[in-house]
Amino acid sequence: MSRKLSMIRDVDKHINETVTIGCWLHNKRSSGKIQFLQLRDGSGYIQGVVVKSDVTQEVWDAAAKLTQESSLYVTGTVREDTRSKGGFELNVTGVEIIQITSDYPITPKEHGVDYLMDHRHLWIRTPRQRAILVVRAQIIRAIQQFFDERGFQLVDPPILTPSSCEGTTNLFHTKYFDEDAYLTQSGQLYMEAAAMALGRVYSFGPTFRAEKSKTRRHLIEFWMIEPEMAFVAHEENLEVQEQFVSHIVASVMKHCSKELEVLERDVTKLAQITAPFPRITYDEAVDFLKSNGHEFEWGEDFGAPHETAIAANYDRPVFITHWPTEIKAFYMKPDPNRPEVVLCADMIAPEGYGEIIGGSQRIDDPELMEERFAEHELSKEAYQWYLDLRKYGSVPHSGFGLGLERTVAWICGLDHVRETIPFPRLLYRLYP
Secondary structure, X not given: OOOOOOOHHHHHHOEOOEEEEEEEEEEEEEEOOEXXXXXXXXXXXXXXXXXXXXXXXXXXXXXXXXXXXXXXXEEEEEEEOOOOOOOEEEEEEEEEEEEOOOOOOOOOOOOOHHHHHHOHHHHOOOHHHHHHHHHHHHHHHHHHHHHHHOOOEEOOOOOEEOOOOOOOOOOOEEEEOOEEEEEOOOOHHHHHHHHHHHOEEEEEEEEEOOOOOOOOOOOOEEEEEEEEEEOOOHHHHHHHHHHHHHHHHHHHHHHOHHHHHHOOOOHHHHOOOOOOOXXXXXXXXXXXXXXXXXXXXXXXXXXXHHHHHHHOOOOOOEEEEOOEHHHOOOOEOEEOOEEEEEOEEEEEEOOOOEEEEEEEEEOOOHHHHHHHHHHOOOOOOOOHHHHHHXXXXXXXXXXXXXXXXXXXHHHHOOOOHXXXXXXXXXXXXOOO
């Protein structure tokens, strides 16, 4: 039967009007001759009030039968109510049950993380998990808006690749008919090719790391946003990054205030995220760590405790620039004035969330790129096409990659990255 349904998020457009909503029962309480139904439809929550004296016995009995996560069509009149969180409630006049649920696995009581992860398909229905996924969706909208408004073209790199220029240790191997293939770790090399055709481009897709890591910052499968820009050098690359992150945070604050409230996020900290961001060199970071009691040698990579210590000095993301050439990727351009470091930067989020962006100016010199391939024992056969980019019309170019899930974790203020994606893939979890 066809029916015209309203969404809970749109009830403010129907004050004093009768609407019908397709929804689920989130919770229920009764006060004698009044039943209070906490209803959700995915777009939001609203309280439905069933007054026994105002409805038929059939409607009253139907409401009484409802259990947690039962599905129904509810009809009622929208009323303003300043006491409710949403500012509105529904005076119910009709209830049509679709399905009565029994023994719903996730109850209002506390459950362990493993139990909740086993029931992730149901856990995402809860207010907190819904809020996280709404923020994630808004971040994605903000990302696309930022690049679309600045003339970037969206390009989709392949997920199956013939090899990796950074080794195969952390790659997922598969067979591509009679050849070996791997799930992508990054679309960057392909985006460099796209930038030579389209100028400014970005990709937005899944990436895979076969890392046996169980930290709160790591997922096996995650999403990356990877812009690449022709005729852009290191300094402009940093400016784009700080404008990009500032735009994302501002967009979430504007459109997701209710969700941030559900998450109990301290929005005063987010309000400080405006460009420009502070910058320190790798050298300065090393000196800072040593002066604060960390044992650290120049040339080592930073771990989570180091990043957290550095970030604690700033109220917004901080760039760490000019890292040692030896510990960074082969394609990063050396500083012409100091070849032992490269023109790169990692952006470290505040509040202990670690690196959210890594980027650099890329090598554009054909001879130097050939040397790098030899030094790193990389397969010229597999990536001759990448060397061709320096052979035919090479130009200065730069790019970066932002990890979506870490960004969601930071903006939402989450303890673990597993809640940032609907169905996380973790070291020992492939279900559901």
